[in-house]
Amino acid sequence: MTARSWHYFLFGAWVLALASTPLWGGNYVIRLAITIAMYSALTLSWNFIGGFTGYPSFATAAFVGLGSYAGALTQNAGAPMLVAWLIATIFAGAFAAALGGIILRLKGHYFAIGSIGVVEVARLVTASWGSLTGGGDGLNVAFLPGGPDVVARTFLAAMIAIMVAAFAVTVAVDRTRFGFALRCIQQNEDAADMVGVNTTRCKIAAFVLSALFCGTVGAAYASWTGYIDPNESFSLLMTIKVPVMCLLGGAGTVLGPPVGAAAFTLLEEFFWANFLDYNRAILGAVIVILIFFLPGGLLNIPRAWSRIAGRRRSRKAPA
Amino acid sequence: MTMPILELAGVGKTFGGVQALRQVGFALREGQIVALIGPNGAGKTTLVNVVTGAQRASQGRIVFRGTDVTAQRPFQAARAGLARTFQIVQPFPRMSVIENVMAGALFAGAHARVADARSAARDELEFTGLAALAQRPASALTLAGRKRLELAKSLAMRPRLLMLDEVNAGFNSGEIDGALALIRRIAARGITILIIEHVMKVIFSLAERVLVLHHGELIADGNPAEIAGHPRVIEAYLGEKFARRVRELQANG
DSSP, rough: OOOOHHHHHHHHHHHHHHHHHHOOOOOOHHHHHHHHHHHHHHHHHHHHIIIIIIOOOHHHHHHHHHHHHHHHHHTTTOOHHHHHHHEEEEEEEHHHHHHHHHHSOOOHHHHHHHHHHHHHHHHHHHHOOOOOOOOGEEEEOOOOOHHHHHHHHHHHHHHHHHHHHHHHHHHHHSSSSHHHHHHHHHHHHHHHHTTOOOOHHHHHHHHHHHHOOOOOOOOHHHHHHHOOHHHTTHHHHHHHHHHHHHHHHHHTTTSSHHHHHHHHHHHHHHHHHHTTTHHHHHHHHHHHHHHHHHTTGGHHHHHHHHHHHHHHHHTTTTO | OOSSSSSEEEEEEETTTTTEEEEEEEETTTTTTEEEOOTSSSSSSHHHHHTSSSSSOOOEEEEEEEEEOOOOOOHHHHHHHHEEEOOOOOOOTTTTHHHHHHHHHHSSSSSSSSHHHHHHHHHHHHHTTTTGGGGGBGSOOOHHHHHHHHHHHHHHHSSEEEEEEEETTTHHHHHHHHHHHHHHHHHHHTOEEEESSOHHHHHHHHSEEEEEEETEEEEEEEEEEHTOOOOHIIIIIIHHHHHHHHHHHHOOO
8 A cells, every 4th residue: 555545544534433423422522523524624724825835824714704704694694504605615715816816925924924914804804894794793693403413413524524525625636736836836936936837826726725615614613503703703723723733743745634633633622621720831832842843743753753763773783 | 041049139137226237139049059158247147037037127028939028927938948947056855856857847848747747757867867866855966966957857848948057067077077968968959058157168168159248238249269259258258368278279179
């Protein structure tokens, strides 16, 4: 088995594990599985622009928030739920396409700061435009009928479906010319231009891909919780968490994002349950240590391990 | 006479108050090896930048194979068949040597599929003598190796015109001989070459025509013997002693 097909197999097994939670777990476990699938979709999305292309975007929460509001408003206008999700997806993508032409002229730290600004501007506009969005009072969305069990299963299936779709697009990008172009841009944008890569178009396409599934996730989240408000929808914590998850798993890889999202979410649960007072501080320290000592992310553990083992062996050999 | 492959007319480039290029005009015929020489700061690299669209000409017109390309962007130049190497090499550092070359074949060459690009890249690595290093990371190559990698990447782009910006800078004389042979083999493939160079051995053994740039102006254009005897070139660049040596060398064959 090649490394690639081995990764696809692992991901398939992980999808089955998440999908099977209603068979053996309670509502808490199902909720955890939904959260993992949701963050995996967001992390896979971020990976297009932040991992493959190397542009450190903090715009995730803007796309999620706009998706939430686009979906909720469409649904409240009487559209079926899935249609609302589709419209939210397209809306987030179109927003990224329009924004990308402007913001992708910035590089490095400037791009990072600019993209955080986008989240704040989107939040303020949403909060101020009370006649459309309900302002700070938020918006209610009709609950799905059928009781908590049916709702949990439905949204588990939905989030897993979004995650699988994001993974499928990642695989396609990874294997084709487009993904190659993004990697060239990540390593040396001027050189990429010189070998014939239309860098502007590729960057905007990657930015749009990084927004599409965020829009879907936002709309699905709004339908799931039944209530959204500007502060939770455009959350700065989320916009920082997603890139951290990706770095933790391995940015620019296919399996890294879902690994990072799962590891982060499970660690967060573990520390929250065991250290009520200091959970965030401990989690922060653990993440800094992991990223510092594993620059390629968790996926790099086997390689890092064989390097350490090799060094030990070569130290023993002369004796 | 056939249509020139590249034609510049009245090309100028200003940076603020500095005139880096002034009224530069010349035409290259297909299949020629032409050298572009001049003192440091004469505007040689700026000229290449303007031709490939890395910088936009302030005045004048650039025509490549009958099309006005004055306003093109670098990726369009690459796709049209205008390739260049950099004085300071520009690899994709965390990719392997073969992946670097594949990039040229994928985006500017004739290969849209990754697998086809890989086999085209293998051919170019063979041609430039890098085949044994194909799987190494590009950042692990020596300077001479990186310059060869630049060449292989440019060749994978299937260029009509290749501009070599000091490919021999920093080489020892053995490496220069190797590079000379390689450039001859590239020309034998029918690729027109514009070579920017300070090493006179390279210029006088390779080029059939020499352009001399000084303070952004084209001060001479002729065959190597004419250039070695050109008073303005001697004054601005070569120096009397060196020019005499070159003339003696050429007189002796």
